[in-house]
């Protein structure tokens with residue numbers, strides 16, 4: 472008996488329905504994944520390539536609408552089929568709006584189920600009609616990359632263009648901007664995705680070991696080399712090697728890398744024999760290599776061979792329109808992980824996040840949401856955010872203003888952050904309420 476290749480995820484809190492669906496689907500040789508809650512469904516979606524989602528709407532904790540919303544955002548191409556008790560008109564409208572085309576009402580016959588599945592799968596494969604197109608253009612996720620700013624869309628377009636060839640790629644960006652995420656997207660969205668992706672942090676391996684780790688070694692090449700061993704390059708053969716923090720590679724390692732790039736071959740430490748390899752190299756750094764070249768700490772010839780395709784990821788402060796989407800993603804991720812439910816955020820708290828400058832970029836945002844989700848009950852409020860975010864003055868660095876103007880701005884900021892609670896503001900500012908009034912009245 473041959474399994475059909477489609478993976479179907481079924482989500483229902485009613486185990487009887489799950490069993491029934493499972494039996495039917497199995498009889499048609501689909502591969503079935505069962506989830507008894509949205510939380511489980513999300514973790515399956517993360518790890519598995521699913522071809523059709525069949526979900527109930529009314530479920531405790533997180534309901535099917537939230538799941539549909541999540542899937543529409545993160546897996547826009549995944550077809551969805553809703554199986555529900557008699558749906559109200561509002562339910563149907565909401566489901567249609569969120570992109571669900573197919574509906575099946577309980578109780579259903581086996582034939583009705585098959586017809587609905589076939590229809591959902593076909594609908595998803597048809598060439599896009601006019602109405603579908605805006606949805607495609609609005610896609611907010613690419614692999615795991617979230618963002619809809621022009622800067623992120625440009626990055627995604629470059630990935631699309633290069634993912635299927637083996638040109639060497641260089642990714643530049645401040646810490647926490649998503650360099651590794653982009654490297655993984657290039658590999659996993661491309662046609663070599665079944666071959667290995669090997670990530671090497673050149674900054675984390677001691678300098679004297681890096682060479683052996685990268686290129687492998689022969690028995691006896693140095694003390695402790697008790698057997699022949701492959702390096703990361705051989706391990707990544709056919710796929711991608713990600714050389715993170717390339718600025719930390721020593722000059723001897725750099726000259727060996729140059730050889731790999733020029734000759735497409737590696738020589739193990741202790742050997743003279745070259746081995747052909749077929750690996751796409753992606754290098755990344757947050758240090759200024761041009762500056763290192765000037766100081767002769769980085770080889771210029773290697774630099775130009777590494778930067779065949781350059782991708783620069785803009786810091787988060789230059790693409791603030793992505794903040795809300797990222798916040799949604801992290802609220803979902805950590806809400807489900809820690810609270811078994813969706814956590815929301817107040818507009819005031821979101822505004823503070825949107826105003827902050829994010830020196831640690833997306834990683835810093837993710838950490839702050841994670842912490843706030845743990846601290847809050849169901850909704851993240853201003854009080855759940857760290858102090859330094861709330862009182863970030865955010866003045867353009869070249870704007871020089873008199874101290875009293877600055878002081879007034881700052882008082883206003885603290886008031887806003889305390890929801891206009893003068894006593895609380897006075898406590899933070901360590902002045903009394905009367906002084907606050909006076910200072911605000913000053914011209």
Ligand SMILES: Nc1ncnc2c1ncn2[C@@H]1O[C@H](COP(=O)(O)OP(=O)(O)OP(=O)(O)O)[C@@H](O)[C@H]1O
Nearest residue numbers: 615616617618645646647648649650651652833834
């Ligand atoms: N556009 C994005 N969408 C979703 N998640 C993101 C995005 N950018 C970054 N992240 C998340 O932020 C975290 C940091 O990303 P990543 O490790 O790729 O950054 P990096 O540039 O390699 O940082 P570093 O220079 O510190 O190594 C990860 O958890 C990643 O999943």
Ligand SMILES: [Mg+2]
Nearest residue numbers: 647650651715
């Ligand atoms: Mg990194």
